[in-house]
Amino acid sequence: MTATVTTDSSTEKSDRVTSRGTGGARRRLPRIPDRIRQGGLPYLLLLPAVLLELLVHVIPMIIGIVMSFRELTQFYINNWGGAPWSGFDNYKIAVDVNAPIGEALLHSFFVTCVFTFFAVGLAWLFGVAAAIMLQENFRGRGFLRAIFLVPYALPVYAAVITWAFMFQRDNGLVNHVLHDQLGLTDQPSFWLIGDNSIYALIVVSVWKGWPFAFLIVMAGLQNIPRELYEASAIDGAGIWQQIRKITLPALRPVNQVLVLVLFLWTFNDFNTPYVLFGKAAPESADLISIHIYQSSFVTWNFGTGSAMSVLLLLFLLVVTAAYLLITSRGRKGADA
Amino acid sequence: MPSQAQSAALPGAPKSPARRRSPMAAPQSFLWTRRVILTFLAAFALLPVYVMISSSLKPLQDVSGKFHWIPSGLTVQPYFDIWETVPLARYFVNSLVVAGSATVLSVIIAVFSAYAVSRYKFRGKRVFTVTVLSTQMFPGILFLLPLFLIFVNIGNSTGIALYGSRGGLILTYLTFSLPFSIWMLIGYFDSIPKDLDEAALVDGCGPLGALFRVVVPAAVPGIVAVAVYAFMTAWGEVLFASVMTNDTTRTLAVGLQGYATQNDVYWNQVMAASLVVSVPIVAGFLLLQRYLVAGLTAGAVK
Numbered sequence: 319m320t321a322t323v324t325t326d327s328s329t330e331k332s333d334r335v336t337s338r339g340t341g342g343a344r345r346r347l348p349r350i351p352d353r354i355r356q357g358g359l360p361y362l363l364l365l366p367a368v369l370l371e372l373l374v375h376v377i378p379m380i381i382g383i384v385m386s387f388r389e390l391t392q393f394y395i396n397n398w399g400g401a402p403w404s405g406f407d408n409y410k411i412a413v414d415v416n417a418p419i420g421e422a423l424l425h426s427f428f429v430t431c432v433f434t435f436f437a438v439g440l441a442w443l444f445g446v447a448a449a450i451m452l453q454e455n456f457r458g459r460g461f462l463r464a465i466f467l468v469p470y471a472l473p474v475y476a477a478v479i480t481w482a483f484m485f486q487r488d489n490g491l492v493n494h495v496l497h498d499q500l501g502l503t504d505q506p507s508f509w510l511i512g513d514n515s516i517y518a519l520i521v522v523s524v525w526k527g528w529p530f531a532f533l534i535v536m537a538g539l540q541n542i543p544r545e546l547y548e549a550s551a552i553d554g555a556g557i558w559q560q561i562r563k564i565t566l567p568a569l570r571p572v573n574q575v576l577v578l579v580l581f582l583w584t585f586n587d588f589n590t591p592y593v594l595f596g597k598a599a600p601e602s603a604d605l606i607s608i609h610i611y612q613s614s615f616v617t618w619n620f621g622t623g624s625a626m627s628v629l630l631l632l633f634l635l636v637v638t639a640a641y642l643l644i645t646s647r648g649r650k651g652a653d654a
Numbered sequence: 655m656p657s658q659a660q661s662a663a664l665p666g667a668p669k670s671p672a673r674r675r676s677p678m679a680a681p682q683s684f685l686w687t688r689r690v691i692l693t694f695l696a697a698f699a700l701l702p703v704y705v706m707i708s709s710s711l712k713p714l715q716d717v718s719g720k721f722h723w724i725p726s727g728l729t730v731q732p733y734f735d736i737w738e739t740v741p742l743a744r745y746f747v748n749s750l751v752v753a754g755s756a757t758v759l760s761v762i763i764a765v766f767s768a769y770a771v772s773r774y775k776f777r778g779k780r781v782f783t784v785t786v787l788s789t790q791m792f793p794g795i796l797f798l799l800p801l802f803l804i805f806v807n808i809g810n811s812t813g814i815a816l817y818g819s820r821g822g823l824i825l826t827y828l829t830f831s832l833p834f835s836i837w838m839l840i841g842y843f844d845s846i847p848k849d850l851d852e853a854a855l856v857d858g859c860g861p862l863g864a865l866f867r868v869v870v871p872a873a874v875p876g877i878v879a880v881a882v883y884a885f886m887t888a889w890g891e892v893l894f895a896s897v898m899t900n901d902t903t904r905t906l907a908v909g910l911q912g913y914a915t916q917n918d919v920y921w922n923q924v925m926a927a928s929l930v931v932s933v934p935i936v937a938g939f940l941l942l943q944r945y946l947v948a949g950l951t952a953g954a955v956k
C-alpha cells in the first residue's frame with residue numbers, strides 16, 4: 319500500500335471514512351476463521367479455470383512433449399497415438415547443425431535473436447520517451463495520447479497488410495520516398511524478399527509494439543508520488559534532472575516487467591511476419607515461430623516441429639528464469 | 655485555470671486533480687526535445703493510417719502504379735466492391751462471434767478464479783498461479799500442433815467437429831486471453847481493500863454476493879481493461895485462425911488475404927476492407943482507453 323503523505327484533503331477524508339466504517343463493523347462481530355468459513359468454495363470458484371487450463375494448456379503441452387518423441391508424419395495425423403516411438407531422433411535432427419534442418423533452425427534462432435534485440439529495444443525506447451514527454455499536462459496531450467494508441471488498437475492483419483503495401487517494390491510508399499523523393503537508392507529496393515526483409519520486419523514490429531510500452535509506462539508513471547517532484551523542484555532540480563533522478567529510477571520495476579513481456583511477445587511473434595511475408599518468410603527474416611509452423615504444417619513433419627517447440631520452450635524458460643533472478647537480485651541490492 | 659484545463663483533458667482519469675508535475679516552467683531545451691519526439695512518434699504512428707485511408711479512396715489504376723501522396727481521383731467504389739470480392743460480411747460475423755465469445759468466457763472464468771486467489775488461502779494456490787503465469791509466456795505455436803491433433807482426434811472418435819468450427823477456435827483463443835485475464839484481475843482485486851467485501855460478508859452477503867455486489871463493481875476498470883485486451887487480441891489473431899478454420903468459419907484475419915489473386919492485388923479494396931474492420935475496434939478502444947490505463951495501473955504495474 320502507499321503510505322505517502324497526501325496534500326489533497328478530500329481523498330484523505332474519504333479514506334478515513336471508509337476505514338473507520340469497516341473497521342468498526344469488524345470489531346463488533348468476531349471474525350470467522352478462514353478455514354471454516356470458506357470450505358471448498360475457492361476450489362469451486364477455480365474449477366472452470368482449472369478445467370479450461372487443463373484443456374487448452376496442460377494437456378496440449380503434455381501431448382506436445384509426447385509428440386516430440388514420436389515419428390509423427392502425415393500418415394499418423396488421424397491416429398497420432400499409433401505413431402512409432404523414435405526416442406530422441408527428432409531432437410537430434412533439430413539440433414544437428416551439419417544437416418539442413420538443424421542448420422536452418424539455428425539460423426532462424428539467430429535471426430530471431432537479432433530481430434528481438436532491435437525490435438524490443440526500439441519499442442521500449444519509443445514507449446518510454448512518449449510516456450515521459452506526455453507526463454506533464456499541455457494542450458493537445460489527450461489527442462496525442464489517443465494517436466499513440468492507434469497502432470495498438472488496429473487489428474494486426476489490417477495494420478501489417480498496410481505496411482506490406484507500403485513496402486511494395488513498385489507501388490509502395492517506402493520506395494517512393496527513399497528513391498523518387500530523396501534519391502537515396504540507385505534503384506527501388508525489394509523490402510519483402512531478400513536481405514532487406516529483416517529491416518522491414520523490425521520497422522513493423524516496432525510500430526506495432528511501442529504503443530504497448532507507452533501504455534504500460536504511462537500506467538507506471540501514475541504511481542510516482544507527485545510530492546517527489548514538488549520537493550525536488552523546491553530544491554532547485556530542473557525537469558531534466560527530475561527525469562533522470564526521479565522518473566527513470568521509479569520506473570525500474572515497471573521497465574523490468576515490460577522488457578520481459580516485450581521480449582516474450584516479440585520472440586514468439588507469428589502474426590507480423592506471417593501477414594507481412596506469407597507462409598514462407600525470406601531467409602533474412604525467418605523467425606522461429608514461422609519456421610516451426612512451416613516445418614510442421616507445410617512439410618507435415620509434426621514430430622520434428624514438436625521437438626523444435628519444446629526446445630524453444632526450454633530456451634524461453636531459461637531466459638525468463640535468468641532474467642527474473644537478475645532483476646530481483648538487482649532490486650534487493652537497491653533496497654539494501 | 656490550470657486545474658480546469660486538466661480535468662478537461664483527462665475526464666474520468668483516476669486522481670485527476672493535481673496530476674500536473676512541476677510548477678516550474680519547463681526550459682526551452684525540454685520543450686524542443688518534446689516537440690521533436692512527439693512529432694516524430696505521431697507521424698510514425700499515423701503513417702500507415704494515412705496510407706490506408708488515402709489508398710482506399712483511389713481508383714485501381716492509381717494504387718497499381720507508383721505511390722502518390724495525393725490521390726489522383728477520389729472514388730468510394732472500393733467500399734462497395736469489398737463485400738463482393740470476398741464474403742467479407744460472413745468473415746465479419748465469424749470474427750465477432752469468436753472474439754466476443756472468447757472474451758465473455760475468459761472474463762467470467764477469470765473473475766471467479768481471481769476472486770478465489772485474491773481473497774482466500776487454500777492448498778494449491780501457488781501451483782495454480784505459477785501455472786497461469788508461466789503459460790502466459792508460452793508461444794502459440796507450442797499449443798497449435800497439439801490442439802490441432804486433439805481436435806482432429808476428437809472429431810474422428812466422437813464426431814464432434816472442433817477442428818474447423820467456431821467453438822474450436824473460441825477454445826484455442828482462451829490460450830492467451832485466459833491467463834492474461836486471471837493474472838491482471840488478481841492484481842486488480844488485490845488492490846481493492848479487503849475490508850470492503852469482508853464488511854459485506856459480515857452484513858450477511860454470501861461470498862458470491864460479496865463478489866458481485868462489492869468486488870466486481872469496484873473492479874470495473876480492471877474488468878473492462880481485461881475484456882478490451884481479450885477482444886482485441888482475438889480480433890487480431892492470425893495463427894490459430896489460419897489453421898483452425900475452414901471456408902465457412904474463416905475469420906477476418908484470414909479472409910482479408912482473399913483480395914490478393916494470382917495476378918492482381920486489389921490494393922484499394924484491401925485498404926478499404928482493412929479500414930472497415932479497424933474502425934469499430936479502434937473507436938471502441940479509444941473510448942475505453944482510460945479504463946485500460948486505470949486497469950493496468952492497478953493490475954499489472956503495481
